[in-house]
Amino acid sequence: DAKTTQPPSMDCAEGRAANLPCNHSTISGNEYVYWYRQIHSQGPQYIIHGLKNNETNEMASLIITEDRKSSTLILPHATLRDTAVYYCIAFMDSNYQLIWGAGTKLIIKP
Amino acid sequence: ETGVTQTPRHLVMGMTNKKSLKCEQHLGHNAMYWYKQSAKKPLELMFVYNFKEQTENNSVPSRFSPECPNSSHLFLHLHTLQPEDSALYLCASSQDLWGEKLFFGSGTQLSVL
Numbered sequence: 001d002a003k004t005t006q007p008p009s010m011d012c013a014e015g016r017a018a019n020l021p022c023n024h025s026t027i028s029g030n031e032y033v034y035w036y037r038q039i040h041s042q043g044p045q046y047i048i049h050g051l052k053n054n055e056t057n058e059m060a061s062l063i064i065t066e067d068r069k070s071s072t073l074i075l076p077h078a079t080l081r082d083t084a085v086y087y088c089i090a091f092m093d094s095n096y097q098l099i100w101g102a103g104t105k106l107i108i109k110p
Numbered sequence: 111e112t113g114v115t116q117t118p119r120h121l122v123m124g125m126t127n128k129k130s131l132k133c134e135q136h137l138g139h140n141a142m143y144w145y146k147q148s149a150k151k152p153l154e155l156m157f158v159y160n161f162k163e164q165t166e167n168n169s170v171p172s173r174f175s176p177e178c179p180n181s182s183h184l185f186l187h188l189h190t191l192q193p194e195d196s197a198l199y200l201c202a203s204s205q206d207l208w209g210e211k212l213f214f215g216s217g218t219q220l221s222v223l
Binding site: 034042045098100102 | 112200201202212214
């Protein structure tokens with residue numbers, strides 16, 4: 001599985017868009033990009049995933065660059081409840097072993 | 111509410127004790143997993159079950175013994191643990207083993223004294 005690189009921490013003001021970057025320069029053509037988040041004292045929660053095209057759901061948007069070497073998770077209107085560690089994972093469809101990194105600790109400030 | 115319930119939420123045990131962690135999923139999923147999350151470390155996959163059959167054991171010490179009596183229930187039996195086994199133990203499930211998103215429980219915070 002491709003290795004992903006994320007900043008260790010980020011701040012964002014409440015109500016603003018939170019943009020979380022992820023680099024996956026060694027990603028292969030059949031590896032999806034998955035995003036999970038883990039709120040303190042809870043298990044990780046699936047957010048969104050994509051392969052090549054940009055994706056949007058009720059939680060977030062995922063923007064993947066054309067060369068697929070990086071992606072950005074966008075939380076359009078961050079709230080205090082979005083404070084969490086966000087994990088970006090490159091994941092092959094045939095391999096159930098998600099390789100978890102350290103993630104980005106996102107702090108939403110009032 | 112993720113549909114995956116873990117009990118107990120907190121557990122303190124001595125090194126000579128025997129205890130069990132329980133996980134139940136109400137999602138109709140076929141695959142279940144045990145993960146370990148130590149302080150300031152990434153999640154580590156421990157065991158994988160698909161249709162009640164163990165398909166993966168990531169070199170986990172024998173003092174951890176999983177049991178999957180059916181597709182909805184997963185146990186982790188603990189005995190003679192070490193203090194370094196103190197961690198958050200997370201259970202997850204997915205519809206099937208390939209490429210599906212995981213649903214996690216809230217975990218059991220284990221402290222070994």
